[in-house]
Amino acid sequence: MDVIGNEEAxxxxxxxxxxxxxxxxxxxxxxxxxxxKTTLVNAAAGExxxxxxxxxxxxxxxxxxxxxxxxxxxxFVALDTxxxxxxxxxxxxxxxDGIAGNEDRGGVSAILKIIENSRIPVIMAAxxxxxxxxxxxxxxxxxxxxxxxxIPLIISLLQKVCQREHIAxxxxxxxxxxxxxxxxxxxxxxxxxxxxxxxxxxxLQDTVMLKARNRDISMDETLRGYFSAKSLLEAxxxxxxxxxxxxxxxxxxxxNLPLRYPDPADLAKAxxxxxxxxxxxxxxxxxxxxxxxxxxNSLAEAAATSPESYKPFTLISxxxxxxxxxxxxxxxxxxxxICAKIGHLCHVSHASAKMDFIPFIKVMMARNKADGVMSxxxxxxxxxxxxANMTRF
Amino acid sequence: xxxxxxxxxxxxxxxxxxxxLLLRLGLDYDRVQGxxxxxxxxxxxxxxxxxxxxLNADEVTFAQTCAICDRNxxxxxxxxxxxxxxxxxxxxxxxxxxxxxxxxxxxxx
Numbered sequence: 001m002d003v004i005g006n007e008e009a010x011x012x013x014x015x016x017x018x019x020x021x022x023x024x025x026x027x028x029x030x031x032x033x034x035x036x037k038t039t040l041v042n043a044a045a046g047e048x049x050x051x052x053x054x055x056x057x058x059x060x061x062x063x064x065x066x067x068x069x070x071x072x073x074x075x076f077v078a079l080d081t082x083x084x085x086x087x088x089x090x091x092x093x094x095x096x097d098g099i100a101g102n103e104d105r106g107g108v109s110a111i112l113k114i115i116e117n118s119r120i121p122v123i124m125a126a127x128x129x130x131x132x133x134x135x136x137x138x139x140x141x142x143x144x145x146x147x148x149x150x151i152p153l154i155i156s157l158l159q160k161v162c163q164r165e166h167i168a169x170x171x172x173x174x175x176x177x178x179x180x181x182x183x184x185x186x187x188x189x190x191x192x193x194x195x196x197x198x199x200x201x202x203x204l205q206d207t208v209m210l211k212a213r214n215r216d217i218s219m220d221e222t223l224r225g226y227f228s229a230k231s232l233l234e235a236x237x238x239x240x241x242x243x244x245x246x247x248x249x250x251x252x253x254x255x256n257l258p259l260r261y262p263d264p265a266d267l268a269k270a271x272x273x274x275x276x277x278x279x280x281x282x283x284x285x286x287x288x289x290x291x292x293x294x295x296x297n298s299l300a301e302a303a304a305t306s307p308e309s310y311k312p313f314t315l316i317s318x319x320x321x322x323x324x325x326x327x328x329x330x331x332x333x334x335x336x337x338i339c340a341k342i343g344h345l346c347h348v349s350h351a352s353a354k355m356d357f358i359p360f361i362k363v364m365m366a367r368n369k370a371d372g373v374m375s376x377x378x379x380x381x382x383x384x385x386x387x388a389n390m391t392r393f
Numbered sequence: 394x395x396x397x398x399x400x401x402x403x404x405x406x407x408x409x410x411x412x413x414l415l416l417r418l419g420l421d422y423d424r425v426q427g428x429x430x431x432x433x434x435x436x437x438x439x440x441x442x443x444x445x446x447x448l449n450a451d452e453v454t455f456a457q458t459c460a461i462c463d464r465n466x467x468x469x470x471x472x473x474x475x476x477x478x479x480x481x482x483x484x485x486x487x488x489x490x491x492x493x494x495x496x497x498x499x500x501x502x
Contacts, residue, residue: 145435150487152489183478310451
């Protein structure tokens with residue numbers, strides 16, 4: 001298979017395709033763009049003689065469209081499987097993280113149904129698997145991560161392409177293309193192709209106009225680079241390159257600082273800088289973006305409080321608050337439902353129902369005098385039990 | 394710095410929770426040999442950090458295997474180390490010697 005790098009992902013995918021799927025009927029390939037996810041699917045299909053039924057981001061992927069294209073293809077055994085040449089089909093949905101907006105409404109639930117009923121392997125690819133909307137898909141899929149391809153491998157690939165296409169190229173020129181690609185093989189090949197068309201011998205001088213690809217840095221990567229930064233400048237540069245959500249990042253930094261600084265004096269100093277950063281963030285609001293550099297600087301100072309004391313530690317990510325909100329979602333939904341019923345009958349807001357009514361109802365429940373009120377509010381047995389067991393809200 | 398081989402390495406005895414965490418993060422344990430190997434690479438960064446915590450090491454690195462000559466070599470030999478997003482992790486690479494000699498990798502599959 002002509003897929004460079006990500007050998008481990010390749011093996012895992014081929015194993016999954018070779019009926020070693022376990023309980024998962026679908027697979028989600030995820031990783032940065034240009035590292036070979038789509039190429040691997042097409043190469044594997046060619047290798048195993050499978051027909052690829054593909055839906056990508058350019059197609060509308062509403063519930064209706066998915067059911068129209070993928071429904072029949074996955075629910076029935078295609079006629080061509082009886083021919084000797086075809087060995088079956090696979091359904092490939094590229095860029096599933098791009099499903100968004102009104103045009104793609106109902107797309108994720110339609111894909112879930114397809115996976116449940118499918119008789120053929122369902123393969124999905126995404127760049128960012130951490131999106132909330134992909135959570136249901138991740139639950140029912142085997143996950144295979146793709147990493148950025150290393151520069152020496154890209155150089156080696158470019159050398160091979162040059163040999164095949166009879167392009168004369170200086171090593172330094174290929175090195176520059178590979179470095180600029182930031183691990184994105186597709187962009188490196190595109191750059192080589194565009195430069196190779198304009199000159200007979202590719203020299204370092206020809207690559208001067210190439211600009212480095214900017215790639216998104218994930219929360220984990222930003223946190224890891226932030227805490228291991230050896231200087232203020234390094235931490236500051238990393239923060240300015242990253243596009244992580246500032247609120248989430250501040251929370252994650254707050255969670256991880258005690259692990260980063262075992263010395264209480266360093267920890268206190270670092271927390272001071274973080275609180276100052278939080279203050280600047282509040283002042284930025286929607287228009288004072290000139291304060292952003294002070295936010296970066298204060299945060300960077302927290303990371304560079306004691307660079308020499310750095311030791312690797314297991315990062316807490318996503319932030320504890322986010323995890324807690326996720327785990328308590330069911331409880332919060334239940335409480336909201338109860339408050340809605342109380343609010344509807346008593347003409348009060350949800351907040352008022354929660355703060356002014358529920359404490360009294362709990363007192364009545366403790367004295368076994370709440371049955372009438374409960375039935376008047378129309379609370380279900382599960383809601384009554386929830387209120388009885390609720391310790392705080 | 395501790396250098397590990399991704400195919401088999403030993404760790405000191407750890408408590409149950411830590412052991413479960415290691416398996417969840419992608420390690421596999423060989424009961425007969427008493428060795429660990431990397432089975433899943435989805436959480437490789439977290440896994441490396443956890444191993445570093447267990448070994449109480451400043452840095453844990455995995456030996457790299459050249460895709461062309463199969464030689465093991467450390468990341469420190471590579472001149473692209475500062476630009477590498479996966480430095481010290483156990484992924485396919487090309488050793489500096491093969492790169493210098495202009496050898497291209499073998500086709501697989």
